[in-house]
Amino acid sequence: MNPAVAIENVTFAYGDKVAVRDVSLTIEKGDFLGLIGPNGSGKTTLLHLMLGLHSPDEGSIKLFGEPVSEFEHGERIGYVSQQATSRGGTMPVTVREAVTMGRFPHAGHSRLSDFDYEIVDDAIETVGITELADRRVNQLSGGQRQRAFIARALASEADLLALDEPTVGVDAESRDEFYRLLDSLNESGITVVLIEHDIGVVTDRADHIACINQELYHHGDTESFVESDALTEAYGTSGQVVHHHH
């Protein structure tokens, strides 16, 4: 069985500035991988490389066994970016419209069918925002908005969910709910890759952890990570570590 993501000896630089150096990492189907590292450590870059938003300078990346540059099944990947970067800010788009976008890679240029709309309704229900479906996305709170983006990934029937610090600016209670939702999606078989600056959340939720700072400092299950020195090595003594105690 092919792994969900297979990264081999990948190096990527923005001009002269190396962001990711010789990283090899395999994410099996059904994994919940927490990707951590200090600010500017290249974790978002690594995620973008996995998704095919950048091409590696060296090394290879495969998604579900296919080279990422040739991977055409966009509907299999759900992507939730930091909410500050998505444009929903001013645009009049309803939650239902945003979630329906998950069906677009399936439909291509043809019309959406009743079946598509059923899947959209189900996805909205799964993330628990049915009563907000006709609201504009920019009228939602941060947590609700990120749920809408998760619903979009569900509507596209993604089996890999990539999230880049999805709960920045979301209040603590909604954040816990959000991570419970991620847990249950992972239990239903969806592979999750999560970038999160709060290491407490990651060690609580993820079953595997990859700790990077340009290079990969640790990759393994959560227990081995907690016991290792990877954290101090990657973050150094001056690095800021956010700990979230439960």
Next chain:
Amino acid sequence: MNGSLRRPLELVGIGLTALLAVIMIAFVGLEWLRGYGYAEGLYDQFIIFGQWMDVYLGTNVFSYGFMWRSVATAVLIGIVAPLVGTYLVHREMALIGETLAHTAFAGVAVGLLFTTTTDWDGSLLTAALVVGVLGALGVQWLTERTNTYGDVPIAIMLTGSFAVGTLIISYGRGLSGVNIEEYLFGSAAYVTTGGSQLMAVLSLVVVAIVAVTYKQLLFITFDEQAARVARLNVTWYNTLLIVMTAVVVVGAMQILGVILVAAMLVIPVAAASQISHSFRETLILSILFGQLSVLGGYGIAIHQGLPPGGSIVVAAIIIYLFAIFGSSQSISALSTH
């Protein structure tokens, strides 16, 4: 407005707009086919109908084919400009239309130079269309390389192409008798048969393309990165959008002029975005507001004997102000609950 009434009203409005567009395209088509079979007779019926309109309205406008041509062009501008503009505004590319209009102006200048120095007798609009589309591809190329629709590449293209245009016109001055003001400020009386035919064809093409690519354009507008991850060919759709913009701008330039053309891409959309609940509704309201601006502005222009470009834009801004007022009303109504 009462929500249950709002949707049927919007649909009626869109239906009427579509009907008007069909009639106007029919007129352009009849004029095109004059001399073939029934077209001549039908065309004459149109003009007779216009004479009756003049009698009842006390005007002296609708009896003339060239005025119908101009109205037809304006009505179609009122549809396609806000249609394309809805995507542009929400991609934060509001000034791209202005830029491409200036590029098209350089095209007019090039066309003028060619017609006066060679025996090429193509229309100036064709030259504007070619140079406008090249300009669009140029802007797209620049933004791909600077990685943003920032205002710097836009400012460079806008002023640069206008500079080239003025140079060519100054160089060729005296060689031609064409009045460049028609292109700068637009004119009701200056829409040629070729111009109205161009507008009719490009309107059909643009509406068809948006109908087919509605979903893709919406996705890249809303969340470009997620659209890339979903393996949409974002570069291709961006290029398509910007080329459509260039085409619409060249068509709209005839009535609105280079300087005012961006207004119809932006103002009706801004008004619609104030009060819409969804993207679909934004598209519908943008077109309705665009059409109201065109008809209202044209009415004023005919009544007062003014060029329609300015009055159309002023009408659009009045609608925009009403929309802001309307949306602040509904927000205060919401917040009291």
